[in-house]
Amino acid sequence: MKGQINLIHATGAAKRPGRDSRRFTTMASRAKIKARHFSTHIDLPPSAREQLIDMLNDHLADAFDLMSQTKQAHWNVKGKDFYSLHLLFDEAAGELAEFVDELAERAVSLGGYATGTARMAAANSALPEYPTDAVDCSDHVRALVERFGLFASRVRTAIDAAGEMGDQSTADLYTEISRAIDKRLWFLEAHVQREA
């Protein structure tokens, strides 16, 4: 149905004979989410708002995914710097949770629909999955450096994109996130950095 969230249906082995074949998939990578839009008095052109909402939802997915991956590191890190990294990772995850909320609320403010469940985020995130073989401090720091670096890059690009679409408020949100993520990246990289 037009304008509805459309989680696609499981196929193959996931289907059970005799039951409705239209079942929601548990495989997030198969989820397709159709955009929904709502009327608003915000005076940005509809086409710009639609692009901004899509972009915000993309970064909502990234931020949600990165938050959960940072928690994964918080729980599983081992080694001589365990406690300081355990705390550092938790602080970063808490900050990402705030950005998840701000990105979602900006998408809704623009007349959009926030696609913010864990499954939606997993389906839409541009980040690679967290390595399950990471054990010691440097494994986790390097995995997070790679992912925070990718997210930082995507957010930086979004600052200009939002500005070019005439939405300085969204550009400002991205600028705030960009500055904070760059700082988090520094806190992580300082553990493994060498002189260039």
Ligand SMILES: [Fe+2]
């Ligand atoms: Fe904790």
